[in-house]
Amino acid sequence: MVDFHTHILPGIDDGSQDVGMSLEMLAAEKDQRVDKIIATPHFYAKQDSIQKFLDRRQESYEKLMRSYSRETEQIPILLGAEVYYFEGMGNASMIPKLCIEGTQTLLLEMPFRQWTSSMYEDVKKLVQTQHLTVILAHLERFQPFQRDLDNWNRILKLGVLVQMNAGVFLNWKKRRQAVKLLKNVDTILMGSDCHNMDTRKPNLAAGREVIASKAGSEYITKSDELAEEVLNER
Numbered sequence: 001m002v003d004f005h006t007h008i009l010p011g012i013d014d015g016s017q018d019v020g021m022s023l024e025m026l027a028a029e030k031d032q033r034v035d036k037i038i039a040t041p042h043f044y045a046k047q048d049s050i051q052k053f054l055d056r057r058q059e060s061y062e063k064l065m066r067s068y069s070r071e072t073e074q075i076p077i078l079l080g081a082e083v084y085y086f087e088g089m090g091n092a093s094m095i096p097k098l099c100i101e102g103t104q105t106l107l108l109e110m111p112f113r114q115w116t117s118s119m120y121e122d123v124k125k126l127v128q129t130q131h132l133t134v135i136l137a138h139l140e141r142f143q144p145f146q147r148d149l150d151n152w153n154r155i156l157k158l159g160v161l162v163q164m165n166a167g168v169f170l171n172w173k174k175r176r177q178a179v180k181l182l183k184n185v186d187t188i189l190m191g192s193d194c195h196n197m198d199t200r201k202p203n204l205a206a207g208r209e210v211i212a213s214k215a216g217s218e219y220i221t222k223s224d225e226l227a228e229e230v231l232n233e234r
């Protein structure tokens with residue numbers, strides 16, 4: 001079971017505040033039998049340079065590993081990023097550096113507003129010109145902003161992969177819509193998008209249970225297979 005979306009690295013974004021919190025989050029992931037974690041700290045091109053971000057990420061990872069490597073059973077952590085959309089990113093040659101370690105796969109956070117044709121063009125370039133596999137982070141969170149579904153549909157038809165947050169399946173107000181969305185896409189990659197141990201904690205196992213009950217256990221199997229496929233590109 002792979003957690004594709006986590007803010008588990010300490011002190012780098014609005015996720016884990018320190019090593020202690022990260023270790024607690026990792027213990028919670030282990031209890032839920034997560035066997036691989038993608039660390040995806042936020043990257044905002046407007047506020048950051050890629051190299052500075054990569055250095056900070058490495059530092060944070062090493063700081064965590066100084067403690068975590070003492071554990072007898074560790075969950076492998078792969079480094080990635082949750083890259084917020086920016087105009088022109090389709091042409092930005094540095095983007096592959098933000099892909100999940102050892103892959104050409106990017107976790108992309110789209111804007112929380114109506115999607116436009118220039119967003120479509122950028123995603124298209126990432127896929128077709130830069131030949132990246134694009135995962136749309138927590139797709140369910142953007143749906144309420146789409147009055148016009150043209151660009152939503154066009155982007156989804158680019159062969160992008162979809163990640164959904166476990167938490168949406170645990171929220172009874174949002175669950176129905178999320179299940180509908182889930183059934184509309186071929187399969188999803190699952191992520192907890194965990195930030196801490198209280199309001200946004202690791203919750204992948206509980207989310208999967210709901211998915212299994214609503215969409216069938218085959219859906220989970222398919223999702224796990226997709227996760228392996230994405231990472232085996234390594």
Ligand SMILES: [Fe+2]
Pocket residue numbers: 005007082193
């Ligand atoms: Fe996130």
